Amino acid sequence: EVQLLESGGGLVQPGGSLRLSCxxxxxxxxxxxxxxxxxAPGKGLEWVSTLSDSGGSTYHADSVKGRFTSSRxxxxxxVYLQMNSLRVEDTAVYYCAKRDFYxxxxxxxxxxxxxxxxxxx
Amino acid sequence: xxELTQDPAVSVALGQTVRITCQGDSFRNYYVSWYxxxxxxxxxxxxxxxxxxxxxxxxxxxxxxxxxxxxLTITGxxxxxxxxxxxxxxxxxxxxxxxxxxxxxx
Numbered sequence: 001e002v003q004l005l006e007s008g009g010g011l012v013q014p015g016g017s018l019r020l021s022c023x024x025x026x027x028x029x030x031x032x033x034x035x036x037x038x039x040a041p042g043k044g045l046e047w048v049s050t051l052s053d054s055g056g057s058t059y060h061a062d063s064v065k066g067r068f069t070s071s072r073x074x075x076x077x078x079v080y081l082q083m084n085s086l087r088v089e090d091t092a093v094y095y096c097a098k099r100d101f102y103x104x105x106x107x108x109x110x111x112x113x114x115x116x117x118x119x120x121x
Numbered sequence: 122x123x124e125l126t127q128d129p130a131v132s133v134a135l136g137q138t139v140r141i142t143c144q145g146d147s148f149r150n151y152y153v154s155w156y157x158x159x160x161x162x163x164x165x166x167x168x169x170x171x172x173x174x175x176x177x178x179x180x181x182x183x184x185x186x187x188x189x190x191x192x193l194t195i196t197g198x199x200x201x202x203x204x205x206x207x208x209x210x211x212x213x214x215x216x217x218x219x220x221x222x223x224x225x226x227x
Contacts, residue, residue, distance in 0.1 A: 035216070045156070045164065045207050047216040059215050095163055102170035106216060107154035107209065109175060111163040 002110045003094045009115030012086055016119070020081040022096030022112055030054075030074040033099035035108060038092035038117075046092075050106075051079060052100055060113050063095040064090075086119045093117075122148050123212040125219035132225040133198045140194045141222045143208030155184060155189035156207045158221075164207065168193060198226050 008020040021033070036048040049060045049070040058070050067086075070081040079096060093116050097108040125145040126160060133139035152171060156164040156166050168184035179198045191210075193201055203226045208219040 037218075045158075045209075045218040047218065050215065052185045061215060075190060100169075102152055102173065105152035105154075105170065107166060107169040108156070108164070109166050109169070111165065113163050115190075 003100065004098065004110060004112035006094065006112045006115040009094065009117045011118045011120065013121050014086060014119055015087055016086050017082070017084045018086065018117060020083070020094055020096075020115055020117070022079045022081075024077045024079070024096075024098070027098070029077040033106075034072060034079045034100075035097045035099045036070065036079075036091075037095045037097055037108065037111075039094040039095070039114075040089075043092075048094070049081065074119050086117075088119050091117060091119045098112070123217065124156055125210060125220040127206075127208060127215055127222045128136045128222070130223045130225065132227055133195070133216045134227050136197055136198060138194065138196045139198050139224065141224065143191045143194075143204050143219045144189055145191070145195075145208075145219075146189055147212050147217075148186055148189050148191050148211065149212040151210045153184065153186060155182075157202075158207065159203075167206075170203045193225075198221055198224075198227050202226055 003025045003039045006022045012041040055072040069082040093114040097113040098110040100109045155168040158164040170183045183194045205221045207221045
C-alpha cells in the first residue's frame with residue numbers, strides 16, 4: 001500500500017522559513033518523480049514543485065521560484081520542501097504527491113494527507 | 122501561461138448522469154487527469170490518460186476529450202460522489218489545475 005506522510009507544517013512569521021518532509025512507503029521511491037501541491041484555505045489546488053526520480057532535476061512554480069527548494073533522499077524515502085522568505089499568501093495545506101506518467105502526460109496518482117502551513121504575524 | 126477553465130458548480134439528481142467539463146489549450150498535446158476531493162480530505166485520482174481509472178474507482182466514472190474540452194462523466198451519480206472535482210494538465214511552465222467544480226447530488 002502506497003503511503004505518503006507529510007510533516008513540518010506550522011505557524012511562521014512572514015519572512016521566515018520552514019522545511020516540510022514527506023516520508024514515502026509502499027513503492028520503489030527512487031524510481032518515481034515526486035511533487036508538492038498546495039491548497040490555500042477555501043481555494044483550489046496549485047502545483048508547487050516536481051523532482052525527478054534521482055532528484056537531479058527540479059521544477060518549481062513561478063510563484064515560489066527562488067524562495068522554495070525541493071530535494072529528496074532516496075536512501076530514506078523522503079522528499080523535502082525548504083520554504084524561505086515565506087509570505088502570507090503561502091498559507092496553505094501542502095500535499096506531497098507521487099507523480100506518474102501516461103505516455104508524456106503526467107498525473108498525481110497518490111497523495112498524502114497534507115500539512116498546514118500558516119504564515120502570519 | 123495557459124489556463125484550465127471549469128464551471129464553479131454543477132448539480133445532478135441522484136442516479137442521473139452528469140458531465141463536468143474543463144477547457145484548456147493544453148489538451149491538444151497532453152491528456153487530462155481528474156481528481157475528486159471531499160471536505161477535509163486529500164484529493165484522489167479518478168481518471169488519467171485516455172480514459173483510465175485507478176484501481177478502486179467505480180466504473181460510473183469516465184473521461185473523454187474533444188479538442189480543447191475535456192469531460193468527466195459520472196453515469197448514475199451517487200450521494201458519495203458529492204465533492205469538488207479538479208482537472209489537471211500541463212503547459213510549458215509545469216503542471217496546472219482547473220479552478221474546480223463543486224458537484225452537488227440532489
